[in-house]
Amino acid sequence: MTDSLSLHASPPECPDGIDDDCWLACVACGATYPPFDEVRYTCDDCDGLLEVRYADLPGWDAFSGRGVWRYAAALPFETGRTHAPGPDDPPAGVSLPEGDTPLYEAPTIEDDLGIERLRVKHEGMNPTGSFKDRGMTVGVGVADAVGVNRLACASTGNTSAALAAYGARAGMETLVLLPAGNVAAGKVAQAALHDARILEVDGNFDDCLDIVQELAARGEAYLLNSLNPFRLEGQKTIGLEILEQFHEEEGGYPDRIVLPVGNAGNTAALYKCFRELVQAGALDPEEVPKLTGVQAAGAAPFVEAIQSGADGVERWDSVETLATAIRIGEPVNAPKALPGVRETGGTAVAVEDEAITEAQRALARQGIGVEPASAASLAGLRKLRAEGVVDADERVVCLTTGHLLKDPEAAAAAGGKPEPVANDVGAVRSLLGS
Numbered sequence: 095m096t097d098s099l100s101l102h103a104s105p106p107e108c109p110d111g112i113d114d115d116c117w118l119a120c121v122a123c124g125a126t127y128p129p130f131d132e133v134r135y136t137c138d139d140c141d142g143l144l145e146v147r148y149a150d151l152p153g154w155d156a157f158s159g160r161g162v163w164r165y166a167a168a169l170p171f172e173t174g175r176t177h178a179p180g181p182d183d184p185p186a187g188v189s190l191p192e193g194d195t196p197l198y199e200a201p202t203i204e205d206d207l208g209i210e211r212l213r214v215k216h217e218g219m220n221p222t223g224s225f226k227d228r229g230m231t232v233g234v235g236v237a238d239a240v241g242v243n244r245l246a247c248a249s250t251g252n253t254s255a256a257l258a259a260y261g262a263r264a265g266m267e268t269l270v271l272l273p274a275g276n277v278a279a280g281k282v283a284q285a286a287l288h289d290a291r292i293l294e295v296d297g298n299f300d301d302c303l304d305i306v307q308e309l310a311a312r313g314e315a316y317l318l319n320s321l322n323p324f325r326l327e328g329q330k331t332i333g334l335e336i337l338e339q340f341h342e343e344e345g346g347y348p349d350r351i352v353l354p355v356g357n358a359g360n361t362a363a364l365y366k367c368f369r370e371l372v373q374a375g376a377l378d379p380e381e382v383p384k385l386t387g388v389q390a391a392g393a394a395p396f397v398e399a400i401q402s403g404a405d406g407v408e409r410w411d412s413v414e415t416l417a418t419a420i421r422i423g424e425p426v427n428a429p430k431a432l433p434g435v436r437e438t439g440g441t442a443v444a445v446e447d448e449a450i451t452e453a454q455r456a457l458a459r460q461g462i463g464v465e466p467a468s469a470a471s472l473a474g475l476r477k478l479r480a481e482g483v484v485d486a487d488e489r490v491v492c493l494t495t496g497h498l499l500k501d502p503e504a505a506a507a508a509g510g511k512p513e514p515v516a517n518d519v520g521a522v523r524s525l526l527g528s
C-alpha cells in the first residue's frame with residue numbers, strides 16, 4: 095500500500111503544472127495527471143489505479159442542497175444538471191436526480207441479531223434502482239467534458255441499467271457487455287428500454303470487463319466501469335450521506351458499515367470518502383466506521399485476500415452464486431479497497447446463498463425490498479455477529495445496493511407462492527378459512 099492510501103495520509107498537495115482544482119494520481123506509483131486533458135483510466139507509467147485528488151477538501155459546512163450534488167464541493171463538477179444537456183452547457187454532471195436515499199430502522203432484525211442499533215441504507219431507492227446512479231451522474235458528466243460520445247461498460251446488470259439511462263439522458267450512444275444467462279431480468283429490461291446496445295458474451299463478468307477494457311484502450315468507447323476514477327467520486331457520496339443522516343438521527347457516527355463486494359468499487363469509494371473527511375479535519379480517525387465487506391461464498395476472492403493477509407487478490411476463474419450482481423472473480427478495485435478494510439479495522443466475510451435468501455426475506459418482512467446481492471450485507475452481519483466479531487454494543491449500517499424488482503425471479507423464488515382460486519367469492523372465503 096502506498097502512503098497516500100493510509101487513513102493518516104496528509105492532505106494531497108497540488109502537483110506542479112496542474113491548474114485545475116483536481117487531478118488524477120496513481121495509487122501505486124504516485125504519478126499525477128491533469129483531470130480532463132485526455133481519456134485515461136489507469137497510470138501511463140505502471141498501469142496502477144488512478145484516483146481523483148483535490149486541492150481543497152471540504153468540511154461539513156461546504157455542503158448544501160439534496161442528493162449527490164449536495165456534495166458538489168467534494169466532486170469534480172459544481173453541479174449536476176437535471177435538464178437534458180444542450181450544446182452550450184458548461185461541463186456538469188447529468189442528474190436524474192440521485193442520492194438522498196432512506197436510512198431505515200429495522201427493529202425486528204436489530205433485536206434478532208442482538209445489536210445496539212441497525213440502520214439499513216437502501217440504495218435501491220435511486221432512479222434506476224441501484225447505487226450505480228451516484229457514480230453515473232458524475233461519470234457521464236466527465237464523458238461529456240472530455241468530448242466522447244460512445245459510453246461502454248461490462249456489467250453484472252446494474253451498471254448497464256444506470257449507464258443506459260444516464261447515457262440516454264445525455265444523448266450519448268451506449269454499449270453494454272453482459273455475461274450471457276447471468277444477469278437478472280429487470281436489469282436487462284432497463285438497459286434494453288433505455289436503448290443501450292446489449293452484447294451478451296459467452297463468458298463471465300470478468301471476461302466482459304477484459305473485452306471492454308480492450309475496446310476502451312483502443313479508443314473505441316469511453317469506459318464507465320468502476321475502474322474509471324470519476325465514477326467512484328459519485329459513489330463516495332454514499333458515505334457522506336450515511337454519516338450526515340446517522341449523525342442527525344442517532345447522534346455520532348456508526349461504528350461499522352457492512353456492504354456487499356463485487357469489484358470492490360464501492361468499498362474503495364467509501365474509504366476515500368472517510369480518508370478525505372479525516373484529511374479535511376471533519377472526522378477523527380477513531381470515528382471512521384469499520385468497513386466490512388461481504389461476498390457470496392461462491393465468488394469470494396476479496397474475502398480470501400483479507401483472511402490470508404495477502405497484498406492483492408487472486409482471480410477466481412470459476413464463480414457461482416444466485417446473487418448475480420456480485421458474481422465476480424477479480425475485484426479490480428482491490429488495491430484501493432483492501433487498505434480501506436484494513437485501515438478502518440474492518441473485515442470481510444463470505445456467506446452461503448441460503449443465508450442471502452434468508453436475509454432478503456428478513457428485510458422484506460420489514461418492508462425493505464432488496465435484490466439478493468444487497469441482502470448479502472445483512473447475511474454477513476448476522477454471521478459476524480454470531481461469531482462474536484461484531485459486538486452487541488455496535489451501531490451498524492447495512493448497505494443495500496439494489497432494489498427487489500431488479501431480480502423478480504429471485505424475489506418470487508424467495509417469497510410465498512400465489513394460490514390459484516376459482517372466480518368466486520365463496521371459493522376465496524373457503525380458502526381463507528372463513
Ligand code: F0G
Nearest residue numbers: 249250252253356357358359360495496
Ligand atoms: N450490489 C449490487 C446490487 C451490485 O450491482 C454490485 C455491483 C455490487 C453490490 C458490488 O459493488 O462492484 O462496487 O463492489 N455491480 C456491478 C455491475 C459489478 O455491473 O452492476 P462493487
